[in-house]
Amino acid sequence: MEVERAFWGLKFKVKFLEATGNEFQVLVQRIMELRFPDEFVTIKPAGRDGDWKNDGLLTDQRRMLQVYAPEGWKKSRVLAKIDADYLGAAAHWKDTFDTWTFTHNDMRGIPPYVLDRLNQLSKSTDNPHHCDQWGYAKLRELAFQLDDGRLVELLGPAVTLSHVLAVEVQDIIPMLRSLEDVAPAPLANVRPVPPDKLEKNALSEDAELLLLFGMRRSEEVGRYFDRQTMRPLFRDDLGARFTARYVTFREEGLEPDEIVLALVEWIAGPLVTPKTQAAALAIIAFFFEQCDIFEDPSKGTP
Structure with missing residues (x-):
């Protein structure tokens, strides 16, 4: 729950x-x-x-x-x-x-x-x-005094732990491939994640928890990139696209929590289900860990 x-x-x-x-x-x-x-x-x-x-x-x-x-x-x-x-x-x-x-x-x-x-x-x-x-x-x-059934009526179906744990490479590949159609941006530098990054981005406890759960499957994203031996810049190119999209959302005035959901919708596409949202969270968590998106307290903006 x-x-x-x-x-x-x-x-x-x-x-x-x-x-x-x-x-x-x-x-x-x-x-x-x-x-x-x-x-x-x-x-x-x-x-x-x-x-x-x-x-x-x-x-x-x-x-x-x-x-x-x-x-x-x-x-x-x-x-x-x-x-x-x-x-x-x-x-x-x-x-x-x-x-x-x-x-x-x-x-x-x-x-x-x-x-x-x-x-x-x-x-x-x-x-x-x-x-x-x-x-x-x-x-x-x-x-939040409502039972789960009425919360679904108000806010839609939720991502569950089973959805997160069920994310596999095949769930991620279509989303990553769809991002190749996004206009390219300058390559971003890949940096280690500072331990206080979640706190420094002023994310709510709910957003923090979702990203932390997404990190439980972000290794699937990294595993997919590791297999792209014929495209060594593939990961960096997608990271740059994430950076550009994040900066766009930030400059539009969205708050950090809004950006998390906006990125989920951007990645998951029109056919949004709890499973696709869980896969999207894994991708976001990967690029969050890699410091392609959100603010790096040790370096400033991405």
Whole structure:
């Protein structure tokens, strides 16, 4: 279960990071529907009436959610939205909820003026409701209270230890060959892996665990390269392509955990299964160990 939970943990983090606007609202509502199937009510916008400022209601908890997914925090805009959304919800649903929860998609937390406004609303004698906030930690907690079947519904099938241990050379060869079609890049230097590389790259525990499990089969990748006696530069050429792809993802602003999954998808191709993902993790672990991808603390960027 350790591998599955790590894989789902990484998938959840990336899904959370990448969800903005309506995508984030759909994600939050899906978590609530799966976690509280007999309690959560999704409110569907109805033409000009909209949703009456209600993004979902937990009936037993008497908690109303208002989902906000900003790409940035502009003080005047966010405070105006909090006021308008809360007052609109109170006007339509006053006797239906006791707690109004501002639910956001910023992993770093909320600005102090947002918390201050929520506290002001909670203490106001004009407002009969408590106002609080939920972010990444709370949504992840609720998601991982789900059983494995519902986690599959939310995040898709997970790589398991059996998938990792079953990886053989024949699983890796098609992926490596497909990478030969990627535009070549300057050859990268192969360097030993520093012992603190995982930590220095600010990878989450889930990402670290997946790479460590991938390393249990990365020798299969090395064995394949060792057999390429007629193509002595094959390994270095693919390493350069990995370097170029990693740098592209990094320059696009992806976080380290996002890059791990992006590389899995890049290697595994369109027919993604837990087995192909396990093989992709073995390849990524190989080039990670060889310092073709991610940051080498002793040398800087690759």
